[in-house]
Every structure is written in C-alpha cells, then in structure tokens.
Amino acid sequence: MRSLWLLLGLGLLAMCQVQASEEESLGDLDDLDLSDMDENDEEFLRLLEDKAKxxxxxxxxxxxxxxxxVQHNLxxxxxxxxxxxxxxxxxxxxCQIQDEKPECVCIPECPEEIDTRRHVCTNTNETWPSDCSVYQQRCWCxxxxxxxxxxxxxxMHIDYYGACHEPxxxxxxxxxxxxxxMRDWLFNVMRDLAERDELTEHYMQMQLEAETNHSRRWSNAAVWKWCDLDGDTDRSVSRHELFPIRAPLVSLEHCIAPFLESCDSNNDHRITLIEWGACLELDADDLIERCDDVKRAKPHMLG
Incomplete structure (x- = not known):
C-alpha cells in the first residue's frame, strides 16, 4: 500500500513539473526573435506553431x-x-443623506406654478402658489x-384649492x-369609479346593489365614502381625514364647509358614522351594518 501511494505521489509530482515546464516554455516563446530564421526551416515552423498555440x-x-x-457577480x-x-x-x-445617515429636511425648492388653478387657500385665508409652497413654509416654521x-x-393647512375668495x-x-x-354627488362619484374599475370588489358589489335596489342607493354611497375617508379605521373621521372631500368642493359648493361642521354634533372634531348618517338624513343603523361588512372585506382592486 505504501508503495502504491508513493507511486501516485511521484506521478503527480512529475505531471506538475511537466506542466510547469510547458508554461515556462510557452512564456519564453514571446521572447523569441524569429526574424533571422529561414521560413522553410522546420524548427522555424514548429516555433511559430507553438507561439500561436x-x-x-x-x-x-x-x-x-x-x-x-460574471458568474460570481450573478x-x-x-x-x-x-x-x-x-x-x-x-x-x-x-430625505437626504447627511454624514452617511438619512435625514428628513425641508424641501429646498418648489416648482414654479404659473397656472392659477394650482393656487391654494389656507385656513388663514391666504392664497399660496401651490400646495408644495404651503408645506414648505410649514416645514420652515x-x-x-x-x-x-x-x-x-x-x-396652517390647505383649506381648499384655488385662490381665496370671499366666503x-x-x-x-x-x-x-x-x-x-350631497347624497346625489356621493352616488354619482361611486358610480363613475365603478365604471372605471377603480373600486374594491366589496365596494363594487355595494354599487351594483345600489343600482338595482333604490332603497340602498343613498346609504351604500354614504357608507362607501365614510369608510373610504376613515383611513386609520378607527370608526370615526377626523377633520384631517375630511380634507380629500372638503378641499376640492369648497370653491364650487359654498355649503360643504358648514355642512361638514354641522356633522360633528358633539364638537369633538371627529365624525362618527351615526353623525354622518344624521347629516345625510339616512338610517344610521343601516349604515353601521354595511360598514361592518366593508371592514371585513379583503381589499383588492378590480380591472
């Protein structure tokens, strides 16, 4: 057994020496000067072939x-x-990187807005060129x-879109x-979103029910919008959460602001579903039941 291992070891050593010798000889080929050799000489042809190899x-x-x-990088x-x-x-x-750490800083520049339709009116009754300029100023202060x-x-916060006007x-x-x-407007918006496949499956079912059952027409639309506004799902809508419905309408519908204010019957700055239904003159018990169904639905978009 020892003699077998010895023979294998000698064989591997010989192979390594031969390989090293070949690599050395190939490396030496680059240093050869073949300019003085006869092109018909066999030695010249052999060296030329070895150099090409x-x-x-x-x-x-x-x-x-x-x-x-490449494989390693992949x-x-x-x-x-x-x-x-x-x-x-x-x-x-x-967000900007400061000293290799992420940090939130005030936005340095806002796009210059020429279109007056981009103007916004704040709760201080001041017109600003854009919502970006309002948020930037708020951050600076x-x-x-x-x-x-x-x-x-x-x-300060944005009261409505457009230049401030006399209320x-x-x-x-x-x-x-x-x-x-308001009930008509909510139903029409819900219908338009359904036609564009921009409602969740559960809201789509509620809209189809409202189309075929007129007793559900207003209540389903009211539930959809109230639950949609209740972003944190705490079963009440804050004044901040009312912004998406209030800001676009103030300049068009002068009654939207006092209407929403009146919905907060106990003046706690939040609107429950019961208060919402009372404002819209709907059956509050029916609204609660439907909203429970929405809360249990799994949201996934159609279309």
Missing part, C-alpha cells in the same frame, strides 16, 4: 476568467441599499428656519337642501 491558451484563460467573474450581486427608503418624510420634507414668514404658519353664506333653503345634493 500559446496565444490561444492565453486567450482561452482570459475568457474563462471573465466568465467566472450569484453574489452587490445590492445598494437606499437608506432614504427606510425614512418616511412628511409633506414639505424630503416648524424647524424655526430663517425663511419662515410667520411662526404661526407652522400650524358665501350658506343658510336657508341652500343649507336645508344640501344633504340631498
């Missing part, structure tokens, strides 16, 4: 090395992590930046008739 081997090794590097990709993706910044702020025009601006008084027949107009 050496170049082929070198090229094959280079290709193999490149392929190995199997071990370098993933660059955007640190800012882990930091949510509020309105008027963007919140962080006590020297560009803050008034420290009270840290608490019209909503009273009498206008205010009395508004719940009916």
């Amino acid at each position: 050496a170049k082929d081997v070198q090229r094959e090794n280079e290709i193999a090395s490149q392929l190995a590097e 199997l071990n990709p370098v993933v660059e992590v955007d640190l800012c993706e882990t930091i949510p910044c509020g309105a008027g702020r963007i 919140d962080s006590r930046d020297e560009r803050c025009a008034n420290l009270d601006n840290a608490h 019209r008084t909503c009273d009498g027949e206008d205010l009395k008739d508004f719940p009916r107009r």
Whole structure:
C-alpha cells in the first residue's frame, strides 16, 4: 500500500513539473526573435506553431476568467441599499443623506406654478402658489428656519384649492337642501369609479346593489365614502381625514364647509358614522351594518 501511494505521489509530482515546464516554455516563446530564421526551416515552423498555440491558451484563460467573474457577480450581486427608503418624510420634507445617515429636511425648492388653478387657500385665508409652497413654509416654521414668514404658519393647512375668495353664506333653503345634493354627488362619484374599475370588489358589489335596489342607493354611497375617508379605521373621521372631500368642493359648493361642521354634533372634531348618517338624513343603523361588512372585506382592486 505504501508503495502504491508513493507511486501516485511521484506521478503527480512529475505531471506538475511537466506542466510547469510547458508554461515556462510557452512564456519564453514571446521572447523569441524569429526574424533571422529561414521560413522553410522546420524548427522555424514548429516555433511559430507553438507561439500561436500559446496565444490561444492565453486567450482561452482570459475568457474563462471573465466568465467566472460574471458568474460570481450573478450569484453574489452587490445590492445598494437606499437608506432614504427606510425614512418616511412628511409633506414639505424630503430625505437626504447627511454624514452617511438619512435625514428628513425641508424641501429646498418648489416648482414654479404659473397656472392659477394650482393656487391654494389656507385656513388663514391666504392664497399660496401651490400646495408644495404651503408645506414648505410649514416645514420652515416648524424647524424655526430663517425663511419662515410667520411662526404661526407652522400650524396652517390647505383649506381648499384655488385662490381665496370671499366666503358665501350658506343658510336657508341652500343649507336645508344640501344633504340631498350631497347624497346625489356621493352616488354619482361611486358610480363613475365603478365604471372605471377603480373600486374594491366589496365596494363594487355595494354599487351594483345600489343600482338595482333604490332603497340602498343613498346609504351604500354614504357608507362607501365614510369608510373610504376613515383611513386609520378607527370608526370615526377626523377633520384631517375630511380634507380629500372638503378641499376640492369648497370653491364650487359654498355649503360643504358648514355642512361638514354641522356633522360633528358633539364638537369633538371627529365624525362618527351615526353623525354622518344624521347629516345625510339616512338610517344610521343601516349604515353601521354595511360598514361592518366593508371592514371585513379583503381589499383588492378590480380591472
């Protein structure tokens, strides 16, 4: 057995020596000067052939090395992590890397808005060129930046879209008739979204039911919008959550603001479904039942 291992070891040693010798001889071929040799001489032709083979081997090794590097990169990709993706910044702020750490800072510049339709009116009855400029100013004032025009601006918010205008008084027949107009508007918006396949499956079923059963026409639309506004699903809608429905309508419908204010019957700055139904002159018990169904539904978009 020992003699067998000895023979194997000697054989491997000989192979290594031969390979080393071949590599050395191939390397020496590049240093040969063939200019003084006869082109018909056999030695010249042999050396020329060996030199060509050496170049082929070198090229094959280079290709193999490149392929190995590509395969390694595919199997071990370098993933660059955007640190800012882990930091949510509020309105008027963007994430920037400061000292290799993500940090939320006030947005440095807002796009210049020429279109007056982009103007917004704040709760201080001031017209600003865009919502970006409002959020930027609020951020500056919140962080006590020297560009803050008034420290009270840290608490301002957008009241409605468009330039500020003299508020019209909503009273009498206008205010009395508004719940009916509001119910019509909610149903028409729900119908339009259904036609564009932009409702969840459960809301789509409610809309189809409202189309075929007129007793569900207004209540289903009211439930859809109230549950849609209740973003944190705490079974009440805050004034902040009312923004998507209030801001676009104030400049068009002068009764929307006093209507929403009146819905908060106990003045706790939140509107429950019972209060919502009372404002729209609907059956509150029916609204609660339907909203429970919506809460249990799994949201996935159609279309």
